[in-house]
Amino acid sequence: MKTKIKELRKQNKLSQDELAEAVDVTRQTITSLECEKYTASLVLAYKIAHYFNLTIEEVFDFSDIN
Amino acid sequence: MENYKKTLQNKLRATAIMLCFGSAVFIIGQQGYLSKFYPQGNFGDFFRGFHAGIFIALVICLIASAARIGAILKDEKQLKADYIKNTDERNLKISELTGYKLYKSLITPIIVASIAAGYFSSTVFFTLLAVSAFIVIVSFTRWIYYNKII
Structure with a gap:
C-alpha cells in the first residue's frame, strides 16, 4: 500500500528511528511501510496518522483497494 | 510496560530454576549414577559427549539469557526497546x-x-x-x- 510516511517524515525532519519509537514499532517496520512491502494494521495506521495530526486517509492511499 | 516487566521477572526466575535443575542433573550424572544406563561401545562414548555438549550449551544459553534479562530490567530504555521488539x-x-x-x-x-x-x-x-x-x-x-x- 502506498503511503506518505516518507514525505511526512522528511517534512517533519524525523528519522525512521524517531518515528518508530514514537509509534512503538521497530525501525524495520517503518522501512517496510515506506517501501510498500508491509501494510500497517489499523492500530498502527491510526498511531502514525495521529502522530502527524492527520487522518488515516491522508497518510495511507486506499485508491488501490477495490 | 509494567506487565512486560513482570513477564521478564518471571522469565528470569524460570531461567534460574532451569539452571539449578540442569546443574543437579549434570552433577548426578557426573557421580556415576547414570553410567550404568549409558549404551556401550563407540555410540556410548558419543552419547556421553553429546550429553556433556548439550549441558554446556544449555548452561551458556541460560546464563547469557539471564544476564540479558537482568540488564534489560535495570535500564528503562533497554526495557522499552525490548518491549517494542517483542510486540x-x-x-x-x-x-x-x-x-x-x-x-x-x-x-x-x-x-x-x-x-x-x-x-x-x-x-x-x-x-x-x-x-x-x-x-x-x-x-x-x-x-x-x-x-x-x-
Missing part, C-alpha cells in the same frame, strides 16, 4: 508466517525424546536428532525469507 506487529507477522511458535513448541520435546531414545536405540536417537536439525534449518530459512519479503 512489533511486523515481527509478530513474520513469526506467524514462519510458524515460529509451532517450531518452538516442537523442538524441545523432540530433543528431549532424542536424548531419552539414545539410552535404547542409536537409530532412533540419530533420526530424532536429524528431525530437530531439519526443523531448525527450515524455521531459520523461512524466517530469512519472510524477513526479506515483508
Whole structure:
C-alpha cells in the first residue's frame, strides 16, 4: 500500500528511528511501510496518522483497494 | 510496560530454576549414577559427549539469557526497546508466517525424546536428532525469507 510516511517524515525532519519509537514499532517496520512491502494494521495506521495530526486517509492511499 | 516487566521477572526466575535443575542433573550424572544406563561401545562414548555438549550449551544459553534479562530490567530504555521488539506487529507477522511458535513448541520435546531414545536405540536417537536439525534449518530459512519479503 502506498503511503506518505516518507514525505511526512522528511517534512517533519524525523528519522525512521524517531518515528518508530514514537509509534512503538521497530525501525524495520517503518522501512517496510515506506517501501510498500508491509501494510500497517489499523492500530498502527491510526498511531502514525495521529502522530502527524492527520487522518488515516491522508497518510495511507486506499485508491488501490477495490 | 509494567506487565512486560513482570513477564521478564518471571522469565528470569524460570531461567534460574532451569539452571539449578540442569546443574543437579549434570552433577548426578557426573557421580556415576547414570553410567550404568549409558549404551556401550563407540555410540556410548558419543552419547556421553553429546550429553556433556548439550549441558554446556544449555548452561551458556541460560546464563547469557539471564544476564540479558537482568540488564534489560535495570535500564528503562533497554526495557522499552525490548518491549517494542517483542510486540512489533511486523515481527509478530513474520513469526506467524514462519510458524515460529509451532517450531518452538516442537523442538524441545523432540530433543528431549532424542536424548531419552539414545539410552535404547542409536537409530532412533540419530533420526530424532536429524528431525530437530531439519526443523531448525527450515524455521531459520523461512524466517530469512519472510524477513526479506515483508
